[in-house]
Amino acid sequence: MSGDVRLVLPQACLAVGSVAVWVLGRLFRMRNKVLALLTGLLFAAALGLLSPVIRLTQAGILPTWGHTGSGGAFLRADPGALLVASIALGLGALVAVYSGCYLSLDRRYETFYPLLLWLAAGLLGMVLAADLFNLYLFCELMCVAAYVLVAFRRGDDTAVEAGFKYLVMGSVGTVTMLLGISFVYRGTGSILLMRSGAPGVWTRLGIACLLLGLGIKSAIVPLHTWLPDAHGRAPSSVSAVLSGIVVPSVFFVLLKVGLGLGLPAYELGTLLIAASLLSMTVGNGLALVQSYTKRLLAYSTIAQMGYVMLSVGIGLRFGILVASQAGFFLLLAHAAMKALAFLCKGICHFYWGATTIEQLRGTAARLPPVAAAFAIALAGLAGVPPLAGFVAKWFVLIGTLQSAHVLGYAGLTVFILNTLLALGYYLPVMGRLVTQPVTQSSADAEALPELSPWMGVPVAVLGGLVVAIGLYPEPWLNWCAQAGSFISGLGR
Amino acid sequence: MNANTLWLITIVGAPLLGAILLLLLGRRGARAAGWIAAGAAALSLIAVVALLPALERGQTPSFGFQWIPATNINLAMRLDWLSLPFVLTEAAVTLVALVYSWGYHHVDERSSYFYALLLLFAVGMSGTTLADATFLFYIFWELMLVASAALIALWGEGEIRSAVTLKYFIFTHLGSLMVLVGLITLFNATGTDSFSALRAGVTLAPSLVGAVIALFLVGFSIKMAIFPLHLWLPDAHTVAPMPVTIMLAAAMLSMGTYGVLRFPMGVFSRAEVTRFAVPMMVAGIVSEVYGALMALAAQDIKRIIAYSSVSQMGYILFGLGTLTYNGVIGATLHVIYHATVKALLFMCAGLVIRATKRRRIGDLGGLLDRMPVIALCSGVGALAIAGTPPFSIFDSEWMIFSGGFHTAHIGLSVLTLFGSLFTVAYALWFVGRIFFGPRPEGLTVDPVPLTMLAPTVFLAFLSLVEGLIPAPVFAWVSRELSLLLGGSW
Numbered sequence: 001m002s003g004d005v006r007l008v009l010p011q012a013c014l015a016v017g018s019v020a021v022w023v024l025g026r027l028f029r030m031r032n033k034v035l036a037l038l039t040g041l042l043f044a045a046a047l048g049l050l051s052p053v054i055r056l057t058q059a060g061i062l063p064t065w066g067h068t069g070s071g072g073a074f075l076r077a078d079p080g081a082l083l084v085a086s087i088a089l090g091l092g093a094l095v096a097v098y099s100g101c102y103l104s105l106d107r108r109y110e111t112f113y114p115l116l117l118w119l120a121a122g123l124l125g126m127v128l129a130a131d132l133f134n135l136y137l138f139c140e141l142m143c144v145a146a147y148v149l150v151a152f153r154r155g156d157d158t159a160v161e162a163g164f165k166y167l168v169m170g171s172v173g174t175v176t177m178l179l180g181i182s183f184v185y186r187g188t189g190s191i192l193l194m195r196s197g198a199p200g201v202w203t204r205l206g207i208a209c210l211l212l213g214l215g216i217k218s219a220i221v222p223l224h225t226w227l228p229d230a231h232g233r234a235p236s237s238v239s240a241v242l243s244g245i246v247v248p249s250v251f252f253v254l255l256k257v258g259l260g261l262g263l264p265a266y267e268l269g270t271l272l273i274a275a276s277l278l279s280m281t282v283g284n285g286l287a288l289v290q291s292y293t294k295r296l297l298a299y300s301t302i303a304q305m306g307y308v309m310l311s312v313g314i315g316l317r318f319g320i321l322v323a324s325q326a327g328f329f330l331l332l333a334h335a336a337m338k339a340l341a342f343l344c345k346g347i348c349h350f351y352w353g354a355t356t357i358e359q360l361r362g363t364a365a366r367l368p369p370v371a372a373a374f375a376i377a378l379a380g381l382a383g384v385p386p387l388a389g390f391v392a393k394w395f396v397l398i399g400t401l402q403s404a405h406v407l408g409y410a411g412l413t414v415f416i417l418n419t420l421l422a423l424g425y426y427l428p429v430m431g432r433l434v435t436q437p438v439t440q441s442s443a444d445a446e447a448l449p450e451l452s453p454w455m456g457v458p459v460a461v462l463g464g465l466v467v468a469i470g471l472y473p474e475p476w477l478n479w480c481a482q483a484g485s486f487i488s489g490l491g492r
Numbered sequence: 493m494n495a496n497t498l499w500l501i502t503i504v505g506a507p508l509l510g511a512i513l514l515l516l517l518g519r520r521g522a523r524a525a526g527w528i529a530a531g532a533a534a535l536s537l538i539a540v541v542a543l544l545p546a547l548e549r550g551q552t553p554s555f556g557f558q559w560i561p562a563t564n565i566n567l568a569m570r571l572d573w574l575s576l577p578f579v580l581t582e583a584a585v586t587l588v589a590l591v592y593s594w595g596y597h598h599v600d601e602r603s604s605y606f607y608a609l610l611l612l613f614a615v616g617m618s619g620t621t622l623a624d625a626t627f628l629f630y631i632f633w634e635l636m637l638v639a640s641a642a643l644i645a646l647w648g649e650g651e652i653r654s655a656v657t658l659k660y661f662i663f664t665h666l667g668s669l670m671v672l673v674g675l676i677t678l679f680n681a682t683g684t685d686s687f688s689a690l691r692a693g694v695t696l697a698p699s700l701v702g703a704v705i706a707l708f709l710v711g712f713s714i715k716m717a718i719f720p721l722h723l724w725l726p727d728a729h730t731v732a733p734m735p736v737t738i739m740l741a742a743a744m745l746s747m748g749t750y751g752v753l754r755f756p757m758g759v760f761s762r763a764e765v766t767r768f769a770v771p772m773m774v775a776g777i778v779s780e781v782y783g784a785l786m787a788l789a790a791q792d793i794k795r796i797i798a799y800s801s802v803s804q805m806g807y808i809l810f811g812l813g814t815l816t817y818n819g820v821i822g823a824t825l826h827v828i829y830h831a832t833v834k835a836l837l838f839m840c841a842g843l844v845i846r847a848t849k850r851r852r853i854g855d856l857g858g859l860l861d862r863m864p865v866i867a868l869c870s871g872v873g874a875l876a877i878a879g880t881p882p883f884s885i886f887d888s889e890w891m892i893f894s895g896g897f898h899t900a901h902i903g904l905s906v907l908t909l910f911g912s913l914f915t916v917a918y919a920l921w922f923v924g925r926i927f928f929g930p931r932p933e934g935l936t937v938d939p940v941p942l943t944m945l946a947p948t949v950f951l952a953f954l955s956l957v958e959g960l961i962p963a964p965v966f967a968w969v970s971r972e973l974s975l976l977l978g979g980s981w
Contacts, residue, residue, distance in 0.1 A: 322563075384638060385631040394627070395563075397676045416669050423662050431645055431654050474560050481562070 004063035006053055007075055010046040010089070011124050017042035018117035025110025032109045033454065036100030039113040043093035043120065050085060053077050058482065064130065072192070076130035079482035083328060084127050084252050087335045088245045092120045094339070094458035095237045101454035102237055102346055112152060119145035119241070123249050127256075132181045132191040132210075135253065139177070143170050143217065146246055150234040162226075162233035169226040173216035180209025184261060193260030207261050211254060211271075218250040220309070221279040224302050228286075231298035236346025239294055243301040244339035248331045251305060255312065255487055265491025269317025272309045273407060277414050279306030284421040293345050293357050296425055297338065300381060303422065304334045310411050311396045314403050315484065316491050323399025325477070325484035326392060332476060333388035333469060337380040340462040344374035347459070351449040360432040366448055369456065371433045373463040380466045382426040383419060388469035391477075393419070496546050496553035500571055502539035503579065504619050506532045507586070507611040514608035519601040526597070529607035530590045533614060537583040543571055556624060556686070564684040570624035573971035574758065577824050578750045579621040581831045585743040586614040588947045592839060593735035595941030596846070606647060610735060613639040617743055621750055626675045626685040633671070636747065637664055640732075640740060648731040656727045663724035667714030671751065674707040678759065690759045693978070701764050708756045709768060716748030716805045719779040726786075729798035734842040737794065741801050741838060742831035749808055749827050753820075753976060757812070761978040765815065772813025773896070773904050777911055780806030784914030788921060791852050793841045796922055797834070800877060803915060804830050810908055811892035817973065819895020824969045826888035829958055833876045833885055836951040837922075840870040843944055844926060847937050853922070858931030865945065867927040869952040874919035876955045879912055884958035887966075 021038055024030045030038075056063055057079050066074025096116060103109045122142030129135035147170065151163025185191055187202030199207060212223075219227040227247070231239045258268045283303030290296040308327045315324030347370050348354035348363055364371035380387035400412040469476055510532030514525055521528065543553050556568025571579065590610060597606060616636030623629035645657040681696050682689040696704065710721070717725040729737050756765055783803025790796045804826070811823030843866050844859070845851045860867045876883035889912065896905030958965065 379638075385634045390631075390634075394672075394676070397673065398680060401673070401676055401680055412673070416673070419669060420662055420666055423665060424658070427658050427661055428654070431657070434646060435654075472560075474562055477560065477562050 003065035003068070003074065004053075004056075005065060006049070007063055007065040007077055007128065009049040010085075011121050013042060013046045013049055014117045014121035014124065018114040018121065021117065022110065022114040025113070030110075032104050033100045035110060035113045036096050036103075036454070039096035039117060040093045042117060043089050043096060046120070046124075047086060047089040047093070050082065050089065054082050054086065057082055066130075066134075073131045073133045075125070075128040075134060077128060079479070079486045080252055080256070080328065081127040083332070083479060083483045084245070084249045085124050087332060088120055088123050088249065091241060091244050091335060091339055092116060094461060095241055095343075098343055098346070098455050098458040099237045101452040102235070102350055105350075106153065106235075112149070115145045115149050115152075116241070119149065119246070123246065126253055127249055130193050132184065132193065132257075135193070135257070136174075136177060136181060139217070139250075139253070140174060142246065143174070146170075146242060149238045150230045150242070152235055152238060156233070159233045162229035166226045166230040169216055169223075173213040175213075176209050176216070177213030180206045180213060182206070183209060193256065197262065198264075199262040203261060204263075207258060207263050210257050210261070214250055214254040214257065215275075218247050218254060218305065219302055220275050220305070221282045221302060224279070224282070227302060228295050228298040231301065232292060232295035236294065236342045236349060239298070240339040240342035240346075243298065243342060244335040247301060247305060248308070248335065251308065252331075256490065259316075259487065259490035265316040265319070265488070268491070269313045269315070270407075272313030273317060273411055276306045276309035276313055277411065279303065279309060280414060280418045281306075281421075284418045284425075287425050288421065290425070291356050291358070293355065293360060293429065294342070296357065296429070297341050297345065300422070300425075301334075301338060303418065304330070304338070304381065306418075307392075307396060307415065308334070310415060311399055312487070314399050314408055314411060315488060318403045318405060318408065319488065320399050320402050321481070321484055321488055322395060322402065324488050325481045326395030326399050328480035328483040329395060329473070329477060330389075330392035332480060333380070333392045333466070336462055336465045336469065337377050337387075337389055340373060340459065340466060341377035341381065343455070343459050343462065344370050344377060347451070347455050350455070357429055357432055360429065361435050362437040363432075364434045365436065367451055370451065370459065373459045374433055375430050376463050376466055378426045378430050380470070382423055386467075386470045388466045388473070391470055391473045496543060496551065497555045499539040499542045500553045500555065500569055500622070503536050503571075503583065504569070504615055504622060506535040506539065507615045507618070511608040511611035511615065514604040514611070517604050519604065522599055522601055522603040525599075525604045525607040526590070526594045529611055530587065530594070532611055533583070533587040533590050536614070536618065537587050540576075540580050540583050544576075547571065547573065547576060554624060559627070564686075565627045566625040566684070566686050567628055568624035568686060569619075569622045569628075570687070571622060572975060573968065574753060574975045575621045575750075577828055577965075577969050577972070578746055579618050581746060581828050582614065582617040582621065582743045585739060585831055585835055586610070586617075588835060588951065589735040589738040589742075592738065592842070592944055592947050593733075595944035596734050596842065602646075606643070609639050609643050609646075610739070613643065613736070613739055613744075617739075617747060620747055624687045626679055626687070630668075630672055630675060633747075634668060636744060637661065637668065640736060640744065643736045644728060644732045647733045647736070649733070650731060652727075653731050656731045660724045660728040663721075664714055667711040667721070670707045670711030670714075671755075674704045674711065674755065677704050691975075693761075694759055701760065702767070705756045705760060705765060705768055709752065709772065712748040712751035712755075713775065713809070714748075715751065716745055716809065717802050718775050718805055718809055719782045719802060722779070722783070722802045725802060726790075726795055726798045729801065730792055730795045734838065737798075738835045738838050741798070742835040745801060745805055746827040746831060748805070749812070749823065752812055753824070753972070757820075757976045762815065765977060769813050769815050769899070770901065770904075773810050773899075773901060776806045776808070776810030776813055777904060777907050778806070779803065779809065780908060781911045781914060782806075784911070784918055787918040788914070791854060793844065793851055793853050793856070793922070793926070794838070796853065796918060797837045797841055800837070800915075800918065801834060804834070804877070807889065807892055807908070807912075810904075811895055814892075814895040814899050815977070816895040816898040818891045818898060820973065820976065821966070821969055822888050822891025822893075822895055824972060825891060825962070825965065826885070828965060828969075829876075829884035829888045829955070832951055832955045832958060833873055833883075836869060836948060836955060837873040837877065839944070839948040839951065840866055840873055843940050843948060846944065847940050848935060849938075850935070853925050855932055856926045856935070857929045858927070859935075859937065860927040862937040863940075865949065866940075867923075869948050870923050870927065872952040872955060874923040876959070878916040878919040882956065882959045884955045884962070887959055887962045
């Protein structure tokens with residue numbers, strides 16, 4: 001083992017922390033709030049440990065750790081992976097703090113935090129992996145934690161069903177990936193993600209299997225069927241993590257694997273554009289007919305990932321840097337906005353058991369700050385200026401228009417029509433937030449709920465971020481530009 | 493930072509700060525909300541007027557700095573002769589609508605939010621006219637939509653308001669997206685979002701020029717509610733609370749006109765725009781006649797005035813489409829005069845509804861002796877909108893028609909002229925049916941607050957003054973021409 005050890009420190013921090021939190025919770029019966037705070041601090045510490053690596057990559061150095069020989073297996077930092085990892089750690093910290101109140105009524109909370117840390121550790125390894133072995137291993141680590149987290153409320157039949165469905169479909173994806181890895185090894189005799197020259201038949205077959213497997217895990221239509229159930233049935237804090245970061249990180253890995261194994265950027269780009277048209281339309285179309293808030297948000301994730309795919313696809317197909325950059329910016333903005341939406345929904349669920357869209361009525365009267373944050377999240381997702389989603393939309397449009405190609409214009413038209421379609425479900429949800437409940441039930445007559453700071457602070461931070469990224473996108477854009485140029489560079 | 497810049501910031505900044513203050517005060521500020529809002533709007537109007545001498549001296553108040561240097565996006569504002577008529581109209585309409593809402597709006601715990609949103613609506617409109625960079629322009633353009641949609645959704649009349657808001661938002665957002673695509677094409681071509689690059693002229697591929705102009709024209713026509721893109725307007729204007737309707741009809745519709753002047757006509761040359769002249773004139777005539785016929789058929793008195801806007805915007809589009817000196821000046825004058833008269837008519841309708849609690853024209857009648865002042869104001873409004881001298885709209889219609897006769901399409905001009913007969917019909921029908929004839933059984937008349945009556949009388953007086961002394965406004969408006977169609981007049 002050699003290389004820059006700072007690369008594995010964040011993961012070690014999360015992994016050790018995962019065990020430690022479990023021991024503290026199980027053996028010492030620590031309270032939920034203590035564990036939540038501890039987990040939040042662990043995430044923050046991991047983010048702190050990652051920051052020197054981020055500075056290195058910003059200076060143009062990509063540190064590695066592991067056996068870097070031809071038969072080796074190692075981790076390698078790159079701007080894209082670090083962007084995704086930072087979003088994951090930041091979001092993890094906020095979700096952990098949020099769960100300090102949100103899970104206070106749940107039993108077995110002591111298993112939640114270790115699983116969350118475990119998931120993040122797996123995710124970090126997955127995005128940093130520079131070979132297929134590590135990638136596969138860490139991807140599985142992350143997914144196993146995600147399966148269990150979806151079925152966290154195991155007393156609830158539908159949650160277990162959703163978790164099981166996720167497990168089955170995820171495992172199909174895993175097996176397909178494994179098959180793909182064996183094909184790649186058959187074709188090239190190596191499992192490294194750095195290849196030059198055109199791929200042969202076996203490698204192409206391998207890439208196809210890998211893209212299919214990762215496509216299932218990142219819910220690209222028509223491989224998306226597990227997502228609405230999983231994201232709709234998991235606790236809101238888990239949904240925030242799944243939608244905000246797990247799905248996008250798998251998508252990032254898909255890009256890295258496809259380009260890393262030598263698939264020409266032109267081909268991957270065309271594939272992504274085609275898949276994006278389907279994802280956007282199906283995601284938005286199905287979101288329109290949902291009556292449960294979280295399912296609606298889950299379908300919106302499919303659609304938003306479609307926008308990301310369109311932008312990155314255009315970037316790769318036509319070699320337009322700003323489009324790839326816009327894709328990463330949307331990834332970042334979407335993580336903040338969607339997590340915010342899920343966390344706000346979770347608050348409504350926590351205080352008055354709201355699950356359907358109709359039950360969101362009266363949010364503004366009961367908890368005005370939450371209604372405001374929820375509205376900001378939805379407006380951001382709809383791309384209303386000056387929020388983060390609008391800046392992303394602006395750059396996606398710049399990228400697609402720069403292509404000056406019929407495929408770009410087709411993507412643009414579908415994108416615009418989808419933006420309008422999406423208003424058809426975001427606006428009614430916003431409308432519900434400010435309208436009064438139809439019937440005044442006895443529960444409404446009770447005193448107004450008081451928002452716990454454990455849930456209020458993460459929501460305020462995310463809400464502030466959505467506005468701040470929109471008003472001052474410069475630093476975020478620069479970061480996303482590096483990630484975008486890294487991915488474009490891989491494709492060359 | 494000199495005085496001009498300060499005044500320029502005040503135009504947008506005063507309402508913005510007022511809105512933020514009201515949002516922060518929340519229900520504590522409910523009682524003072526109307527005063528705070530009107531104060532902010534008055535300051536905004538004063539700032540516009542204060543900049544007039546500077547403009548006359550040939551200065552253009554402006555400021556700007558880099559916002560997102562990585563991609564050349566600026567935060568820049570500028571007041572030139574093209575913006576002036578629109579920002580002046582917007583600021584005046586806002587102030588009048590706010591004063592009117594003192595009487596219209598009952599103070600409750602949500603009052604602060606009502607006034608705050610009205611101010612944000614105003615910020616959106618003044619920002620749209622003053623923005624000197626594409627990114628900023630679009631932010632204000634959408635703020636206008638978001639604030640007005642929120643006002644309709646929260647304070648609209650009847651259970652239908654959610655559906656109407658959805659329709660309004662999606663319909664106009666479609667227009668916004670078309671405009672956005674056009675703006676971004678220009679951005680890609682120049683590499684910066686500053687308008688100064690646009691004023692210097694943009695070279696686009698010939699195939700793109702037509703597409704971009706078409707996108708702008710269709711996008712802005714949705715905002716102007718030109719037939720058949722007007723579908724959102726009658727519902728939105730009927731359901732919105734009266735101050736919002738006034739601002740929608742008198743100020744927001746004209747933002748579409750501003751957009752047409754600023755982008756397709758301000759960026760491209762006469763040769764590039766010429767092929768769109770006849771389509772614009774035809775769309776204008778169709779809209780003019782259709783709106784007037786629908787106004788004749790409508791039952792709700794607010795809806796009658798709403799359809800009248802569709803018709804009036806038709807005149808404006810026709811005027812712009814002539815691409816002649818008189819036509820374009822007439823269209824811009826019409827924006828100002830229409831704002832005065834339309835606000836007046838909506839105020840009269842609001843007063844009638846307030847006093848009688850009825851809004852179907854069939855249920856009204858014979859109100860002349862019970863509300864003579866309102867009847868007089870309505871009469872002035874009706875005569876003005878019908879283009880009767882000496883009221884203001886006569887002047888602008890004269891210019892528009894004269895512009896039409898300067899083109900080669902005399903037939904179209906004659907059609908417009910005769911189409912205006914329908915305007916006379918619904919205007920007289922509106923006044924005649926409400927104030928004359930027998931009074932229906934059980935029609936009671938309540939007193940109306942002075943704060944609603946005073947702005948109405950003021951506007952009636954203003955539309956007479958504007959008609960009698962058109963020279964100053966005419967002089968301001970004519971200065972915009974040097975900024976249009978590559979300055980080739």
